[in-house]
Amino acid sequence: MTRDRVRGRRRPHPVVAAAVCLVLVLLAAGVVRYFVVQPFRVPSASMEPTLLPGDVLLADRSERGRADRGDIVVFDGTGYFAPSAEDGDRYWVKRVIATGGDRVTCCDEGGQLTVNGRALAEPYLRDDMAPSEIEFDLEVPEGRMFVLGDNRSDSTDSRHLLGAPGGGMIPVDRVVGEVDRLVWPLPRAGVL
Numbered sequence: 001m002t003r004d005r006v007r008g009r010r011r012p013h014p015v016v017a018a019a020v021c022l023v024l025v026l027l028a029a030g031v032v033r034y035f036v037v038q039p040f041r042v043p044s045a046s047m048e049p050t051l052l053p054g055d056v057l058l059a060d061r062s063e064r065g066r067a068d069r070g071d072i073v074v075f076d077g078t079g080y081f082a083p084s085a086e087d088g089d090r091y092w093v094k095r096v097i098a099t100g101g102d103r104v105t106c107c108d109e110g111g112q113l114t115v116n117g118r119a120l121a122e123p124y125l126r127d128d129m130a131p132s133e134i135e136f137d138l139e140v141p142e143g144r145m146f147v148l149g150d151n152r153s154d155s156t157d158s159r160h161l162l163g164a165p166g167g168g169m170i171p172v173d174r175v176v177g178e179v180d181r182l183v184w185p186l187p188r189a190g191v192l
Contacts, residue, residue, distance in 0.1 A: 024152075037061060038177060040074050040091060046149035047072070050124050050192070055191075056184035057093070059177030067145045067172045069075065071116065072179040072192060073095045080166050080174070081156065090125055093179060094147035095124070098140045099172065106132040106159075124150050134159040144169035156191055 042055040050072070051057065059074040067073055077092040098104040098115050105114045112119040113131045122131060129152055136159060140146050146169055149155025161168035183189050 006099055013184075019186075037181075038074075039183070040093065042093060045154050046151050047095070048151040048154075049126060050095075050150045051093065051179075051182070052173065054185075055188065057179050058181045058183055060180045061177045061179035062101040064175055066174045066178075067096045067099055067175050069096055069099060069102070073145075073147070074176045074179060075170055075174045076176060077170065077174070080161065080164070080170050091176065092147075094155075096146055097148050098146040100140055100142035100144055102146070103139045104146050106135050115162075121190050129153060130157055135163075136162060138162070138167070140169055140189075143172055144174050145175075 037058040038061055040057055040059060042051045042053055042057065045053055057074075063071075063073075072093065072095050074091055074093050076090055078090050081092050097113065097120070102115050105118070108114050108119055108131075109120060111130060113122070114120060120131075125131065132148070132152055138146075144166070146158045148157045148159065158168035158170070179192055181191055183187075
């Protein structure tokens with residue numbers, strides 16, 4: 001008689017123990033992904049030079065449904081940037097330029113974007129890049145955000161959807177999270 005049987009307990013079968021461990025790990029991963037961070041892969045060059053195609057970033061899920069000027073956010077563009085989730089372009093990563101109540105204009109005499117009449121410093125743009133080739137002057141409705149890619153010459157963003165439903169302004173509650181860390185490739189990994 002084994003020691004465990006003498007005490008009245010049986011050891012679980014190794015397959016059962018492995019299955020329980022696997023379920024617990026998957027549950028923990030799901031909780032982390034929903035409440036803490038969610039990874040995303042950058043699909044295009046629209047955020048260069050800040051983010052490159054193929055970069056893997058982490059979106060801080062504690063910041064979902066919130067956006068501040070200057071934040072880089074991942075948002076659900078279904079119905080705004082993407083006609084449907086089936087086209088594979090459900091999630092987008094862009095920089096928040098203005099939020100509800102802000103007036104954003106392109107461009108002033110110096111060729112810069114202005115937010116509420118003040119020139120916007122954009123050190124993330126390449127020196128040879130204009131802030132926008134598309135002129136606009138609009139007020140962002142409450143609860144919405146105006147977003148642009150850092151690679152203004154190769155980015156589909158709020159400027160391109162000014163005549164579309166929502167006027168190119170994305171509801172802030174569509175924010176999945178703020179991008180706070182780049183995790184791949186390793187040489188570029190770190191806090192943004």
